[in-house]
Amino acid sequence: xVFLKRQLPxxxxxxxxxxxxxxxxxPTNFSAEMSEGLSNWYIIVSMFAALLGxxxxxxxxxxxxxxQEPGWAYSTLVILGFxxxxxxxxxxxxxxxxxxxxxxxxxxxxxxxxxxxxxxxFAILGFYVAxxxxxxxxxxxxxxxxxxATAVIVLLGNVPFTNQxxxxxxxxxxxxxxxxxxxxxxxWLIGTPNAAARRGVTFGVALGAIATSLKIIxxxxxxxxxxxx
Amino acid sequence: MIRAVxxxxxxxxAASAQGLEGFEVFDRPGDAGGTVIAAWKGVPGGDAGVEYxxxxxxxxxxxWAEVARFASTLHRKVExxxxxxxxxxxxxxxxxxxxxxxxxxxxxxxxxxxxxxTRVRVEAFRGGVRVALSEGSASARPNWWAPQKANVLVxxxxxxAGTFWLIARAxxxxxxFVRRIPGLxxxxxxxxxxxxxxxxxxxxxxxxxxxxxxxxASVSILGQVSRRVASYDSQVLVPCYDPVVLSVSQxxxxxxxxxxxxxxxxxxxxxxxxxxxxxxYVAAVDGLMLRERPAACFYMGYYYAESLLLAETGGSTGAIxxxxxxxxxxxxxxxxxxxxxxxxxxxxxxxxxxxREPLQLGSLRSQxxxxxxxxxxxxxxxxxxxxxxxxxxxxxxxxx
Numbered sequence: 001x002v003f004l005k006r007q008l009p010x011x012x013x014x015x016x017x018x019x020x021x022x023x024x025x026x027p028t029n030f031s032a033e034m035s036e037g038l039s040n041w042y043i044i045v046s047m048f049a050a051l052l053g054x055x056x057x058x059x060x061x062x063x064x065x066x067x068q069e070p071g072w073a074y075s076t077l078v079i080l081g082f083x084x085x086x087x088x089x090x091x092x093x094x095x096x097x098x099x100x101x102x103x104x105x106x107x108x109x110x111x112x113x114x115x116x117x118x119x120x121x122f123a124i125l126g127f128y129v130a131x132x133x134x135x136x137x138x139x140x141x142x143x144x145x146x147x148x149a150t151a152v153i154v155l156l157g158n159v160p161f162t163n164q165x166x167x168x169x170x171x172x173x174x175x176x177x178x179x180x181x182x183x184x185x186x187x188w189l190i191g192t193p194n195a196a197a198r199r200g201v202t203f204g205v206a207l208g209a210i211a212t213s214l215k216i217i218x219x220x221x222x223x224x225x226x227x228x229x
Numbered sequence: 230m231i232r233a234v235x236x237x238x239x240x241x242x243a244a245s246a247q248g249l250e251g252f253e254v255f256d257r258p259g260d261a262g263g264t265v266i267a268a269w270k271g272v273p274g275g276d277a278g279v280e281y282x283x284x285x286x287x288x289x290x291x292x293w294a295e296v297a298r299f300a301s302t303l304h305r306k307v308e309x310x311x312x313x314x315x316x317x318x319x320x321x322x323x324x325x326x327x328x329x330x331x332x333x334x335x336x337x338x339x340x341x342x343x344x345x346x347t348r349v350r351v352e353a354f355r356g357g358v359r360v361a362l363s364e365g366s367a368s369a370r371p372n373w374w375a376p377q378k379a380n381v382l383v384x385x386x387x388x389x390a391g392t393f394w395l396i397a398r399a400x401x402x403x404x405x406f407v408r409r410i411p412g413l414x415x416x417x418x419x420x421x422x423x424x425x426x427x428x429x430x431x432x433x434x435x436x437x438x439x440x441x442x443x444x445x446a447s448v449s450i451l452g453q454v455s456r457r458v459a460s461y462d463s464q465v466l467v468p469c470y471d472p473v474v475l476s477v478s479q480x481x482x483x484x485x486x487x488x489x490x491x492x493x494x495x496x497x498x499x500x501x502x503x504x505x506x507x508x509x510y511v512a513a514v515d516g517l518m519l520r521e522r523p524a525a526c527f528y529m530g531y532y533y534a535e536s537l538l539l540a541e542t543g544g545s546t547g548a549i550x551x552x553x554x555x556x557x558x559x560x561x562x563x564x565x566x567x568x569x570x571x572x573x574x575x576x577x578x579x580x581x582x583x584x585r586e587p588l589q590l591g592s593l594r595s596q597x598x599x600x601x602x603x604x605x606x607x608x609x610x611x612x613x614x615x616x617x618x619x620x621x622x623x624x625x626x627x628x629x
Contacts, residue, residue: 021385025378028371029261029342042440046473053472053502060501071520114506121508125534128541136565198557201573205555207599208574209442210385211592214392216445220588223449223580224439224477 010219017217057082085109150189157186247273247361251322254349254365259311259378262342262371263331266312267349268324272361276301276323280354283325288346288366297325301353310628311377315620325351330369342371377628388599395598396591403587405594412551412569413582416527419549420457423524429464430454431523433514433539434478435530435554436507438471442577443555447529448477449580450553454527455485459494467500468517470510475502511535515542528552528567529576532559540566553579 020038023031061075089106096107103111139145156162166182215221251270272279279301284293297304306312306319309326313319330344339345346368353361399405423430432454434447451467458465467482469475478500486495503513515538518526526543528536528550536552536559543550544566552563553571563570571579574596581589606625613621 025375025382026373027259027261027375028373030371032261046438046471049472049476051472052476053469056472056475056498056502057504060498063498074516114509117512118506118508121512121538122534125538128537132537132541132562132565201555201557201560203603204572204574204596204600205557205577207388207596207603208446208555208577210388211392211596211599212442212446212577214389215589215592220396220592221445221449221580223452223481224445225480 006222006225009225010222014217014219017213021213021217154186154189157182249351249353249361249363252351252363252365254367256367256369256372257312257326259372259375263344263369264326264328265330265344265347265349265367265369266309266324266326267351267365268306268313268322269351269363270318270322272301272353272355274360276321276353278355279360281323281325282352282354283327284350284352285327286348286350288348293350296327299325310623310626314628315623342369344369380624381627388595391598392592392595395595396588399587399591399594403590405587405590407582407590407593408597410571410575410578410582412553412571412575413579415549415551415569416454416583417457419525419527419551420454420461420463422549423458424461424463426524428524429466429521430458430525430527431514431518431521431543431548432465432467432527433529434467434469434471434474435528435532436470436510436535437531439473439477441531443529443531444471444474446577446580447553448474448481450527450529450576450583451478452481452485453580453583455482456489459486459489459491462491462494464496465499466517466521466523468503468510468514469500470503470505472502472505475500507533507535508538511538514539518542518546518548522546523548525549525551528554528563529571529579530554531556532563537562537566 016038020035023035057078061078063069064072064075065079085106088109092104092106094106095104096110098104133151137144137148137151139148163182212221216224249269249272252267253269254265254267257264257266267283281297281299281301281304282295283297284295286293301323304323304325306316306322306324309324310319313322313324327347327349330347331342346366348364348366350362350364352359420430432451434444434451435441437444439445439448451465455465465482467478469478479497482500483492483495483497486492503510518539519542523543523546526540526546526548528539528543529552532539532554533556536554536556540550540552540563550567551569551571552567553576554560554563555573555576557573560570560572564572578593578596581593610621610625
């Protein structure tokens with residue numbers, strides 16, 4: 001039992017992890033086909049896990065309805081929506097359009113209910129960006145002041161009108177004989193200090209990912225098997 | 230009469246055509262097979278105004294077939310550093326890859342990826358007159374080693390060896406110094422706060438599957454969090470985006486409660502699947518936050534556009550929010566909205582930091598040493614670049 005629960009997964013992880021890492025250095029077709037095969041296996045296993053997901057959704061919401069827990073009406077909607085999509089999907093043969101090119105009932109249900117709802121959620125992001133920016137840009141310290149100044153320059157630099165004011169009206173595009181546009185300043189901010197910080201994070205992430213991969217391949221990190229050791 | 234003389238002269242010129250300098254035909258190194266390369270240094274008398282014509286024929290005999298015709302300014306060796314390296318002369322010398330040599334499936338007597346011996350002929354014409362001609366033959370075969378990736382392998386081996394050395398050291402001397410990570414220290418506080426308030430903790434694993442390192446790191450942190458939650462008799466809710474992550478999370482939660490000596494407190498449905506539609510998932514989690522009013526929200530793993538939607542909603546409920554992601558584009562949103570943010574590699578360090586296991590802490594130190602090495606290389610590279618040398622840059626390039 002311990003072998004099946006602990007040692008076998010660790011062994012599989014070691015073998016597959018080592019082989020997949022070495023595959024990067026082996027350019028043969030065999031190597032590429034093996035990598036593709038492993039990816040396909042992951043997809044197949046994921047499909048079985050998807051069944052677990054459906055069962056999980058059903059169990060959680062059915063239990064909520066049975067116990068009449070707070071918000072159980074939402075669970076009813078989830079179950080009804082789930083059943084409606086499945087039934088209509090079967091009736092439409094899983095196709096979004098009919099043979100004559102018109103949307104099927106499944107396509108209509110998807111494109112006229114789910115897509116607009118998701119677009120609405122996405123649209124809220126615009127308001128959240130504004131509120132998050134408001135909180136971040138309050139110049140309470142020197143660092144926050146630098147952030148605010150940089151943000152203002154980048155925001156203004158992306159507005160055509162500001163460029164017009166900068167170059168046309170203020171005439172300050174010529175600094176020490178060098179023609180500098182507002183967009184040049186923005187490009188420098190994004191391409192130099194910003195890119196440097198991003199690359200710093202990327203280096204750290206790469207090292208962390210390699211260290212974590214090594215820990216997983218050699219069985220030092222086992223928490224993903226359940227438990228911390 | 231003039232025409233006849235011209236023909237005689239052209240024929241004589243063709244007959245006396247010299248060979249191309251340094252001509253060679255060879256199998257392309259570091260590929261899956263099917264390609265040979267003809268390479269040469271130039272034409273006697275210089276290649277100004279020269280046009281090359283490349284033809285192939287089976288070595289066993291048969292008609293020549295033209296496969297490429299190009300001016301001498303094209304197909305320079307500098308375009309293929311994976312084959313010819315970075316020599317300065319590559320800017321003046323030419324090559325031509327001959328692809329598609331693999332026979333149809335089932336060709337007798339040939340292993341997969343191997344081609345029959347193929348003759349390659351390169352002719353150089355100047356003003357319509359052939360001035361040089363060379364011929365060679367080679368067969369394509371698959372290679373088991375990509376030499377252009379040797380630098381990556383060397384770095385990986387060095388970093389791996391360093392990691393294992395530091396792990397072995399940490400095993401001998403478990404008292405390893407690790408710098409403080411405030412975001413991880415605050416986790417304990419957040420779990421305690423949830424216990425005091427009698428409210429749950431919402432823990433998200435991100436939107437990637439178990440094939441993502443950040444998700445594995447997130448699940449590892451969940452293991453540590455679940456132990457503390459179990460020992461404090463609090464509750465952690467884990468709405469999942471991916472069914473595989475769901476089953477792993479359930480198992481991790483179960484083990485966490487068991488390790489804390491509270492297996493009876495484990496509720497399987499504290500981790501559940503929601504959907505794999507990005508914004509539907511966000512809507513469900515936001516709704517959960519607004520209904521449950523969690524005391525703490527943990528966002529670990531990889532996120533996309535939904536990061537701000539989740540963190541802003543969590544913030545509006547008054548929860549302590551701790552995020553950890555290696556998604557560089559989403560980091561600013563988490564920093565703006567969360568109380569603590571684990572930046573980049575701190576996410577990977579979290580499991581080791583929380584568990585305080587010597588083996589894990591050793592790997593944590595290797596990350597820090599790796600960063601020191603990278604900074605040193607950056608400084609050295611900057612100094613070398615200032616001298617105008619480019620060889621140092623090539624040490625860190627995977628040639629194509």
